[in-house]
Amino acid sequence: MDNWRKSSYSGGGDGNDCVEIATTPTHTAVRDTKAPARATLTFPAEAFDAFLTGLLDRHGLR
Known part of the structure; x- marks a missing residue:
């Protein structure tokens, strides 16, 4: 895969405290x-979308 994206919430410094x-x-x-x-x-x-939906719902972000 060529289209890797890093979160805009990657932390300070060089922003390497995250996943892509x-x-x-x-x-x-x-x-x-x-x-x-x-x-x-x-x-x-579909599984990843369900995972994200669950996280958003659990934290009241949807």
Whole structure:
């Protein structure tokens, strides 16, 4: 995947205290910003969307 995006809430300094995501129509991949060459976690797009929805609901952000 080529379209990695880092969160705008990456913390201070060089902004490496976060994860990055890359998306395709069918999958979402997640990797550690500090170690981009290491393994990534890849999820079906629907499962990742459900995960984010759950987080937003749990924290009252939706």
